[in-house]
Amino acid sequence: MSELRDLYQEVILDHNKRPRNFGRLEHPTHQANGHNPLCGDRLTLTLRLEDGRIADIRFDGSGCAISKASASLMTDAVKGRSIEEADRLFADVHAMVTGEAGHEVDVDRLGKLAVLSGVAEFPARVKCASLAWHTLEAALHHAGAEVSTESETQ
Amino acid sequence: MDSAPIASTPGLDLAAIRAEFPILAQQIHGRPLVYLDSANTTQKPQAVIDAESAYYATINANIHRSTHLLSERATQAYEGARRRVQRLIHARESREVVFTRGCTEAINLVAQSWGRANLRPGDEVVLTWMEHHSNIVPWQLVCEQTGARVRAVRITDRGELDLDDFRDALAGPSVKFVSLIHVSNALGTVNPVEELVRLAHERGVPILVDGAQAVPHLAVDVQALDCDFYAFSAHKLYGPTGIGALYGKAALLEQMPPWQGGGDMIASVTFERTTYNEVPYKFEAGTPNIAGVVGFGAAVEWLQRFDMAALARHERSLVEALTARLDAMDGIRIIGRAPHKAGVVSFVVEGVHPHDVGTILDSEGVAVRTGQHCAQPVMDRYGVPATVRASFGIYNTTDEVEALVAALGRVRELFG
Ligand SMILES: Cc1ncc(COP(=O)(O)O)c(C=O)c1O
Numbered sequence: 001m002s003e004l005r006d007l008y009q010e011v012i013l014d015h016n017k018r019p020r021n022f023g024r025l026e027h028p029t030h031q032a033n034g035h036n037p038l039c040g041d042r043l044t045l046t047l048r049l050e051d052g053r054i055a056d057i058r059f060d061g062s063g064c065a066i067s068k069a070s071a072s073l074m075t076d077a078v079k080g081r082s083i084e085e086a087d088r089l090f091a092d093v094h095a096m097v098t099g100e101a102g103h104e105v106d107v108d109r110l111g112k113l114a115v116l117s118g119v120a121e122f123p124a125r126v127k128c129a130s131l132a133w134h135t136l137e138a139a140l141h142h143a144g145a146e147v148s149t150e151s152e153t154q
Numbered sequence: 155m156d157s158a159p160i161a162s163t164p165g166l167d168l169a170a171i172r173a174e175f176p177i178l179a180q181q182i183h184g185r186p187l188v189y190l191d192s193a194n195t196t197q198k199p200q201a202v203i204d205a206e207s208a209y210y211a212t213i214n215a216n217i218h219r220s221t222h223l224l225s226e227r228a229t230q231a232y233e234g235a236r237r238r239v240q241r242l243i244h245a246r247e248s249r250e251v252v253f254t255r256g257c258t259e260a261i262n263l264v265a266q267s268w269g270r271a272n273l274r275p276g277d278e279v280v281l282t283w284m285e286h287h288s289n290i291v292p293w294q295l296v297c298e299q300t301g302a303r304v305r306a307v308r309i310t311d312r313g314e315l316d317l318d319d320f321r322d323a324l325a326g327p328s329v330k331f332v333s334l335i336h337v338s339n340a341l342g343t344v345n346p347v348e349e350l351v352r353l354a355h356e357r358g359v360p361i362l363v364d365g366a367q368a369v370p371h372l373a374v375d376v377q378a379l380d381c382d383f384y385a386f387s388a389h390k391l392y393g394p395t396g397i398g399a400l401y402g403k404a405a406l407l408e409q410m411p412p413w414q415g416g417g418d419m420i421a422s423v424t425f426e427r428t429t430y431n432e433v434p435y436k437f438e439a440g441t442p443n444i445a446g447v448v449g450f451g452a453a454v455e456w457l458q459r460f461d462m463a464a465l466a467r468h469e470r471s472l473v474e475a476l477t478a479r480l481d482a483m484d485g486i487r488i489i490g491r492a493p494h495k496a497g498v499v500s501f502v503v504e505g506v507h508p509h510d511v512g513t514i515l516d517s518e519g520v521a522v523r524t525g526q527h528c529a530q531p532v533m534d535r536y537g538v539p540a541t542v543r544a545s546f547g548i549y550n551t552t553d554e555v556e557a558l559v560a561a562l563g564r565v566r567e568l569f570g
Contacts, residue, residue, distance in 0.1 A: 003517070004513070004514065004517045004568070007513065008510075008568055008569075013568070013569065013570075037526070037530075038525055038526075039507075039508070039509045039524065039525050039526075039539070039540050040525065040526050040530075040533060040539035040540040041509075041539070042539070062507075062539050063507060063539075064507035064508075064509035064510045065506070065507060065510045065569075066509075066510070122513060124513070125509075125513060128509065
C-alpha cells in the first residue's frame with residue numbers, strides 16, 4: 001500500500017487531473033507522436049525551438065495517470081532549457097524510473113520530477129513514465145518520427 | 155478469505171478444484187491471489203504439471219522416427235493426446251487435428267496454406283470487428299501476398315455481430331473465405347456460430363472459427379457446428395503454453411499444400427522431387443512440442459472430468475454476479491452487453507485509466523488484464539483507449555468477485 005502511495009503521489013494525481021501545457025502549439029518548429037500499443041496511450045508533442053532553447057512546449061493525447069503526469073511535469077521542466085539540458089534531464093529521469101539510479105534521488109537536479117521516483121517499484125509502469133520523454137527525444141532529434149514503446153529495446 | 159469456506163456450486167466442488175492448482179495458494183503483495191485473468195491464460199492443475207514432467211522423466215524420445223521402445227512410447231503419448239483433443243471437440247477423425255504452437259499459428263497455417271492456394275486478386279475474406287489481432291493480421295498478410303482484401307462485419311452497440319451486415323458481406327460476388335471469433339476475448343460475446351456457418355455454407359464459402367475463448371467455457375462439437383476449421387490454444391484450457399490445435403475437415407486438409415517444410419512432413423525427398431506425408435503430419439514439420447502435446451492431452455483429460463454444463467453455469471453465475479455489482483457502482487461502464495456472454499466482463503472506470511486501475515487492483519492481490527486485449531478495433535468501436543477485463547475460470551468464486559469489487563473501492567479512494 002505504501003508503494004502505491006509512492007507511485008500515486010499527490011503531485012502526480014494533481015498533474016493527471018489538471019495537466020499543465022495541455023494542447024497544441026499553432027506554429028511548432030518540432031513535433032512528434034508517441035504511442036504505447038500495450039495500453040493504448042497516445043501523445044502528441046509540439047514545441048518551438050528558439051536559439052537552441054525550448055521556448056514553448058505543449059502536449060495532448062490520452063493516457064494513464066502516470067503517462068499524463070509525466071508529460072505534464074516534463075513540459076514544465078524543459079521549458080526554457082537547451083536541447084542538451086533536456087537530453088541530460090531525460091537521462092536522469094530514465095535512470096530514476098528504471099531504478100538504475102538506485103534509491104538516492106538527486107532532488108536538486110530533478111526538482112519536481114523526483115515525484116516519479118515511485119515508478120521504479122512498478123516495472124510494468126516504466127514505459128508509461130518514459131513515453132513523453134521518448135517522444136520529446138524524437139521531436140528534437142528525429143524530426144516527425146512516431147515513437148512506440150514497443151519498438152525500443154530496453 | 156482463504157480460511158472462509160468456499161461456497162460450492164451445483165456439480166462443482168470448488169474447494170477441491172482450487173486445491174488442485176498450486177499457484178492459487180499464493181500471496182500477492184501480502185494478500186491472497188485473486189486470479190481473474192484466465193482469458194489471458196488459465197492456471198494449470200497439478201495433473202497437467204505432473205504429466206509434462208513425467209513425460210520428461212520417463213518417456214522422453216523423439217516421435218515417429220526410431221524403433222526403440224521409448225520412441226514408441228513417446229509416439230503413443232503424442233498420438234493419444236491427439237485422440238483426446240479429437241474427442242474434446244468431437245472431430246470425426248483424429249487426423250483432422252493438427253498440432254500447432256497455438257491458436258495464432260493455427261490461423262496462420264490456414265491463411266498461408268489455404269489462403270495462398272485459393273485467394274486471387276479482388277477476392278474477399280470476411281472477418282468481424284470483434285476479432286483478436288491473431289485473426290486479422292494473418293489475413294492481411296495473405297491479402298498482401300495474393301491481392302485479396304479483408305472485409306470486416308460490424309458489431310452492434312451491445313457487442314453482438316450485426317447479422318444483417320454479415321449477410322450483406324456474404325452477398326458480395328467475391329467472398330472466398332470467412333474467419334470469425336466464437337467467443338470474444340474483449341467483450342465476452344458468444345456468437346451464434348452454428349447460424350454463421352450455415353449462412354457461409356449457403357454461399358459455398360468455407361469458414362474458420364477462432365475458438366480460443368470458447369473451448370474453455372462451452373461444449374464444442376465441430377461436427378454439429380459444421381465449421382471447416384476450428385482453432386484454439388491449450389494454455390487457455392488449463393494446459394501448457396506454446397501448444398494448440400487446428401481442426402480441419404479431412405477433405406480440405408488433404409487438398410491444402412504444406413506451409414512449412416522439414417522433417418516428418420515428407421513422404422520422400424530427392425533433389426528432383428519431394429512428396430509429402432499424409433494429413434496431419436504434412437502440417438507438422440520438424441520435431442514438435444511433444445511434452446506440450448502430452449500436457450495438452452492431460453489438460454483435456456482433466457477438464458473432461460467435469461460436467462461442461464455445470465462449468466458453464468458456474469462461470470455464467472460469476473459473470474452475472476460481477477455485472478450486477480458493477481452496475482450498482484457509480485462511474486463504471488461495462489463494455490459489451492450481449493445477453494449471451496462467457497467468462498469475460500470488460501469495463502472502464504470513469505476518469506481513471508484502465509492501466510491505473512490495474513496497478514491498484516494488483517496491489518490488492520487482484521490480477522486482471524488491462525489494455526486493448528489484442529483487439530484494437532473493438533476499443534475503437536466503443537471509443538475507449540483500453541478496458542479493464544476480469545475473466546473467469548473453473549476455479550473462481552463469488553468471494554473473488556467481491557474481492558474485485560472491494561479493490562475497485564480503493565481506486566475511488568485514491569482517484570476521488
Ligand atoms: C479469441 C482469441 N483468439 C486468439 C488468441 C491467440 O491465442 P494464442 O496467443 O494462444 O495463439 C487469443 C488469445 O489471446 C484469443 O483470446
